[in-house]
């Protein structure tokens with residue numbers, strides 16, 4: 001159980017991050033929810049009936065370092081410590097050949113998926129190193145393990161997250177802090193609906209069928225499939241696991 005553990009979750013308003021809020025709260029953790037929009041965070045708190053004193057809603061843009069520093073500090077000031085950091089917010093960018101890829105979309109991917117993850121690591125690691133304990137889980141992707149056509153910038157950013165994970169794990173392994181990455185295959189969230197539409201705007205369901213056919217277990221993941229591995233990596237059961245890159249992919253990269 002993660003009773004009274006303090007957990008920061010980025011990208012908490014939707015999809016995988018939102019499911020993490022439920023998973024950690026159900027295990028008795030105190031949760032700090034980070035996302036762009038306060039109204040969306042309030043909806044999550046309401047939906048899961050989070051109890052006063054057990055959660056914080058902290059709107060922040062992870063691409064702005066000062067805002068990252070603030071959400072980390074506010075969580076520490078409120079709950080006194082940070083045990084787990086689910087460094088998860090990400091964007092898919094556009095679906096396009098490299099030759100057509102808009103520079104603006106590339107910037108957005110770099111800002112959210114690389115800089116946002118980096119700033120989170122930088123500020124959470126400082127506190128965890130002082131505490132001499134903590135578990136960080138970065139969300140990479142199967143796009144961090146293999147190429148996928150028309151998602152070059154996204155894949156590049158997800159490979160970067162694996163590099164960051166391994167460096168951070170090595171830098172802080174002697175300080176009682178663990179840093180791991182998860183690599184989900186396609187998960188049933190808004191992000192996949194957007195990618196499917198980008199791959200085949202006339203028939204997004206056909207794109208979904210094509211992706212499903214790539215997955216040996218024969219289906220997309222549900223957010224809970226992903227969160228079970230996050231809860232494990234966050235827990236003491238994973239105390240000897242750091243610098244690991246865990247494919248949660250129904251066999252796609254096997």
Ligand SMILES: NC(=O)c1ccc[n+]([C@@H]2O[C@H](COP(=O)([O-])OP(=O)(O)OC[C@H]3O[C@@H](n4cnc5c(N)ncnc54)[C@H](O)[C@@H]3O)[C@@H](O)[C@H]2O)c1
Pocket residue numbers: 010011012013014015016017034035036060061062063088089090091092112116139140141142183184185186187188189190191192
């Ligand atoms: N859905 C999939 O198939 C899949 C597969 C592999 C990896 N992932 C990764 O999982 C993570 C979550 O994806 P999801 O499917 O839940 O997507 P999603 O779009 O449903 O949720 C992402 C959340 O991140 C938030 N976010 C985006 N930019 C932000 C910023 N600058 N600051 C703060 N919050 C921001 C969004 O507002 C949103 O609530 C992402 O890193 C994604 O790349 C998703």
